[in-house]
Amino acid sequence: MANILLVENNKELENLYNLNFRVYLGLDPVSTSGLDSAVDQILKENQKIKLIVTKAEIEGQQIAQTLHEKMKNENLKIPLLVIGKIGEELESDSSTLSMSVGVDLKTLIRNCAQVANITAAEMVGLDVPNYFPIPSHYLRKIKSPICRTFFLDPDSSSEEEYQTLFSPGDEITEEKLKNYISMGVQEVFIQKNDRLKLVNQISNEMISELSFDKLNDNERTVAGEVQVNTVHDKFREMGITKETVNAAKKAMRDIAKDVKKNKTLKSMLKNLLSNKASYLYKHIQVLSYVSLHLIKHADWAKKEHEEKLMFTCFFHDILLKTDEQAKICTKDEFDKADLTYEAKETLKHHALRASELARVFPKSPAGVDLLIRQHHGALNGVGFPDNFSPNLSPLSLNFMVAEAYTDKVIEAGDGKIHKQLIFSYLNRRFPTNRFKKIIDALDKIIL
Numbered sequence: 001m002a003n004i005l006l007v008e009n010n011k012e013l014e015n016l017y018n019l020n021f022r023v024y025l026g027l028d029p030v031s032t033s034g035l036d037s038a039v040d041q042i043l044k045e046n047q048k049i050k051l052i053v054t055k056a057e058i059e060g061q062q063i064a065q066t067l068h069e070k071m072k073n074e075n076l077k078i079p080l081l082v083i084g085k086i087g088e089e090l091e092s093d094s095s096t097l098s099m100s101v102g103v104d105l106k107t108l109i110r111n112c113a114q115v116a117n118i119t120a121a122e123m124v125g126l127d128v129p130n131y132f133p134i135p136s137h138y139l140r141k142i143k144s145p146i147c148r149t150f151f152l153d154p155d156s157s158s159e160e161e162y163q164t165l166f167s168p169g170d171e172i173t174e175e176k177l178k179n180y181i182s183m184g185v186q187e188v189f190i191q192k193n194d195r196l197k198l199v200n201q202i203s204n205e206m207i208s209e210l211s212f213d214k215l216n217d218n219e220r221t222v223a224g225e226v227q228v229n230t231v232h233d234k235f236r237e238m239g240i241t242k243e244t245v246n247a248a249k250k251a252m253r254d255i256a257k258d259v260k261k262n263k264t265l266k267s268m269l270k271n272l273l274s275n276k277a278s279y280l281y282k283h284i285q286v287l288s289y290v291s292l293h294l295i296k297h298a299d300w301a302k303k304e305h306e307e308k309l310m311f312t313c314f315f316h317d318i319l320l321k322t323d324e325q326a327k328i329c330t331k332d333e334f335d336k337a338d339l340t341y342e343a344k345e346t347l348k349h350h351a352l353r354a355s356e357l358a359r360v361f362p363k364s365p366a367g368v369d370l371l372i373r374q375h376h377g378a379l380n381g382v383g384f385p386d387n388f389s390p391n392l393s394p395l396s397l398n399f400m401v402a403e404a405y406t407d408k409v410i411e412a413g414d415g416k417i418h419k420q421l422i423f424s425y426l427n428r429r430f431p432t433n434r435f436k437k438i439i440d441a442l443d444k445i446i447l
């Protein structure tokens with residue numbers, strides 16, 4: 001197997017990338033975290049290295065540029081994929097490619113293949129053994145495997161040397177895993193056709209668990225979206241468990257930090273758009289920003305309302321599977337939606353069902369279930385009424401206006417946000433007096 005040399009000082013990312021290199025490209029990863037060891041590897045092992053993937057810069061050192069110069073001096077031409085910004089000289093080099101976010105794994109693999117001249121046919125036709133090995137420690141990242149996993153039993157007297165380790169539904173505990181590792185199980189095996197499924201499952205978990213503080217703005221957006229999707233999927237599958245609750249708490253913390261970092265709505269949107277964030281992710285981020293803004297301008301609001309709103313932004317549409325469903329907010333949109341009967345039923349009841357989940361969520365902010373239930377203006381959490389009950393809570397009214405505004409902002413995309421149009425829409429949709437103050441407060445938002 002040829003090697004791929006990775007230069008990355010974030011251990012979590014290193015593990016994540018290496019797993020994917022191994023499985024998608026069929027390359028054996030060798031990693032280093034700094035310049036000297038990278039140069040060493042290149043000088044000694046250049047025959048074996050098919051591709052170098054490196055950060056542009058680590059702790060102020062221009063790694064990519066220096067490696068490029070070293071190779072030039074040594075007359076070596078190893079393809080180079082750089083994560084981060086590169087200068088003109090590297091830009092013009094045909095065996096170099098750059099990208100901004102490594103955590104975007106699909107693009108990472110595609111770029112690796114492109115710069116190293118690995119064709120799609122070669123990737124599909126990799127000479128993969130029937131039982132594909134990955135290091136056992138990766139199983140720590142998941143609670144239960146999506147497919148059967150095996151270990152190689154050297155003492156096996158039966159014909160089948162591959163014995164089942166964990167099956168779907170089995171719980172992978174640290175204790176069980178330690179036991180196996182102490183028995184000498186360093187590698188787990190997956191059947192050939194299952195390998196991408198399992199690697200994607202592990203990768204999504206690894207991305208969700210990343211320490212977001214160590215990531216840059218672009219990386220946080222890409223990783224944040226994976227994290228939100230992974231948590232939402234888990235809730236639909238498992239409901240409230242220790243695992244889903246912890247994962248949701250981490251996701252909410254990361255979103256809150258991100259939202260507060262942005263000084264303007266435009267800067268937030270710019271980042272979301274340039275990283276091609278999904279509708280759902282944009283919806284949660286922008287809605288959180290707008291809701292927090294509104295609460296600042298409401299004279300009755302207290303600190304606890306902020307927590308309640310952040311929870312609701314993350315949780316309110318958690319049971320919706322598609323962006324198409326999540327975009328629907330009015331009765332008219334609901335009636336016209338081209339969805340299956342099942343999808344419509346889910347949509348009709350999603351506010352009620354999500355509020356039931358929020359109620360049993362351990363230590364959820366008090367009253368958050370009420371807010372989630374009322375987020376489309378129905379007291380009982382069912383359907384999309386045109387006329388709103390006088391009994392809706394003030395916080396619910398704020399949330400509804402924030403959501404309508406958010407959707408208009410997202411619709412504008414990278415075009416101009418036409419304030420006048422948005423406000424006349426809001427006034428039409430929420431014509432009564434009790435909404436007026438809220439809509440007025442939106443006018444003060446820092447675009």
Ligand SMILES: [Fe+2]
Pocket residue numbers: 283316317326403
């Ligand atoms: Fe929503």
Ligand SMILES: [Fe+2]
Pocket residue numbers: 316317350351375376
């Ligand atoms: Fe909703």
